[in-house]
Amino acid sequence: MPRPRTSFLPSWRRERFILVGVVSLIACVLLFKPSLLFSLPKPQPCAPLQPVELAKPVDPLPQAPLPPITTLQGALGKQEPEEIRLYWGTALPPETRILSHSPGFTVFENLYMMNGTTFVVTISPEEVPDLRYVLGSGADNPGYLDPVQDPTDKDMQVITPKQAREWFGASAVNLQGNTLWAHESAQMLPHYYHFCAELFFGIWRAYTSLAPSISDDGQTTLPLPRRWIFPHVDTNGWRDYARMNQYVLFSAMPSIQLLFKAGFQDFAEFERPFVLERVVMCDRGAAIRGSGWMPAQRLASQAFEHRHVDNWWEPIRRNVVRFATNDGDQRVAVPTLPGPAVLGRKTKPKEEKPVITYVSRQNWNTRSLRAEDHETLVKALYRLRDTYGYEVNVVTMDTLTRSEQIALAARTTILIGPHGNGLTALLWMKPTPRSAVMEFFFPTGWAYDYEWTARHLGIKHYGWHFDTYDQYPNIPPANHYPPGYQGTDMPIDGEAVAREIQKRLSGQTE
Numbered sequence: 342m343p344r345p346r347t348s349f350l351p352s353w354r355r356e357r358f359i360l361v362g363v364v365s366l367i368a369c370v371l372l373f374k375p376s377l378l379f380s381l382p383k384p385q386p387c388a389p390l391q392p393v394e395l396a397k398p399v400d401p402l403p404q405a406p407l408p409p410i411t412t413l414q415g416a417l418g419k420q421e422p423e424e425i426r427l428y429w430g431t432a433l434p435p436e437t438r439i440l441s442h443s444p445g446f447t448v449f450e451n452l453y454m455m456n457g458t459t460f461v462v463t464i465s466p467e468e469v470p471d472l473r474y475v476l477g478s479g480a481d482n483p484g485y486l487d488p489v490q491d492p493t494d495k496d497m498q499v500i501t502p503k504q505a506r507e508w509f510g511a512s513a514v515n516l517q518g519n520t521l522w523a524h525e526s527a528q529m530l531p532h533y534y535h536f537c538a539e540l541f542f543g544i545w546r547a548y549t550s551l552a553p554s555i556s557d558d559g560q561t562t563l564p565l566p567r568r569w570i571f572p573h574v575d576t577n578g579w580r581d582y583a584r585m586n587q588y589v590l591f592s593a594m595p596s597i598q599l600l601f602k603a604g605f606q607d608f609a610e611f612e613r614p615f616v617l618e619r620v621v622m623c624d625r626g627a628a629i630r631g632s633g634w635m636p637a638q639r640l641a642s643q644a645f646e647h648r649h650v651d652n653w654w655e656p657i658r659r660n661v662v663r664f665a666t667n668d669g670d671q672r673v674a675v676p677t678l679p680g681p682a683v684l685g686r687k688t689k690p691k692e693e694k695p696v697i698t699y700v701s702r703q704n705w706n707t708r709s710l711r712a713e714d715h716e717t718l719v720k721a722l723y724r725l726r727d728t729y730g731y732e733v734n735v736v737t738m739d740t741l742t743r744s745e746q747i748a749l750a751a752r753t754t755i756l757i758g759p760h761g762n763g764l765t766a767l768l769w770m771k772p773t774p775r776s777a778v779m780e781f782f783f784p785t786g787w788a789y790d791y792e793w794t795a796r797h798l799g800i801k802h803y804g805w806h807f808d809t810y811d812q813y814p815n816i817p818p819a820n821h822y823p824p825g826y827q828g829t830d831m832p833i834d835g836e837a838v839a840r841e842i843q844k845r846l847s848g849q850t851e
């Protein structure tokens with residue numbers, strides 16, 4: 342009997358096929374003709390808005406202005422990122438320029454450094470000064486034309502741009518900003534006078550030759566140096582026992598980076614070339630070879646052959662004095678700090694009471710006055726105070742704090758005392774027509790230290806020998822230290838000193 346004919350698909354597959362077809366049909370209708378399934382109402386226009394009467398405004402309460410929104414970008418401003426490398430590629434590297442030179446003080450632009458050696462890159466080597474007048478070996482106790490001070494190829498070389506390209510490659514690490522470089526040994530540095538009134542004094546004098554101008558209140562567009570390199574000195578080799586050196590340096594240049602012997606050796610071991618944007622290099626051995634060394638025998642004397650700018654020391658003096666006196670506004674004159682009136686005012690500064698400061702060394706075992714002469718001098722000074730209303734201070738510097746020493750010096754009109762480190766305070770005096778330094782010497786003794794420094798600051802100097810004094814240009818031809826110079830019985834006529842102080846303050850002397 343024949344079987345009945347069945348579908349070619351099983352029943353469950355047939356049902357699935359039908360279901361897929363129905364779903365597909367509905368999807369097509371929804372996509373292309375939804376109106377067949379739904380009858381949507383026609384859109385009706387909205388009713389027009391009716392005006393609403395608002396309440397009358399009231400006067401708002403006064404409000405403080407909102408502070409500006411500070412963002413990192415706004416705080417920093419639009420600043421170009423510093424490029425840490427100077428690239429020249431296949432071209433020749435930029436040449437070194439010598440902007441200014443005197444024996445012991447040379448101002449370079451684009452000075453190269455690699456493996457502990459500095460390089461002057463130039464196509465005109467004949468224009469480079471004899472390197473013996475630029476730097477020495479940095480050894481202790483540099484003598485007069487001592488061969489040990491001659492620089493070697495390890496210290497500095499003069500090379501051509503082609504040689505520099507071969508040795509340095511296509512670029513150098515860029516040490517941007519201005520650099521001070523002192524080829525000084527640790528022999529002279531840990532001393533207040535020799536660091537501040539010789540090295541710092543001289544290198545800053547050479548550095549300010551780059552300044553367009555400096556105002557009488559120390560304002561200038563010349564930026565403070567970024568770093569100071571001491572390639573021959575250990576980290577503590579420049580600190581004096583009274584800790585004045587670091588006080589002065591960090592108050593004058595709080596952002597300065599110091600690079601000492603170990604750090605300099607680190608740079609050398611990198612075996613990479615560096616280029617210093619601008620450098621003021623100082624070297625005592627090279628300065629000794631200059632004609633300006635004698636008779637004063639001052640390292641800083643050679644720096645004064647560079648271009649002179651008025652008020653050249655004022656930026657340093659002002660920074661140190663403001664730091665010592667905690668003066669928050671550099672433009673405001675206060676009774677204890679010489680300075681101009683508030684910015685914008687044209688009023689004449691108030692005449693201040695003259696201040697006489699006697700730096701005594703009676704508690705020291707060297708260069709102190711005879712006891713009776715000390716007493717006579719103090720009585721004569723107090724008589725000036727009582728008669729004329731002057732302020733008189735009899736001080737021993739090592740009993741004052743560093744801030745007190747500098748603040749007192751900044752107010753002092755007449756500074757007096759035996760030859761000694763305390764007279765270094767003259768660096769912080771304000772030069773005026775009445776200001777003066779009166780230094781006491783043992784008979785026939787003489788030292789240029791404070792006479793030379795005072796003269797180059799515009800402060801009158803008196804070199805006293807008992808009841809007479811010497812003044813520039815009528816001064817001894819050279820330093821002289823006779824027997825008894827370092828003793829404790831230096832004679833001085835206190836009455837004669839007091840009379841001369843009164844003449845100075847009353848305008849009877851030049």
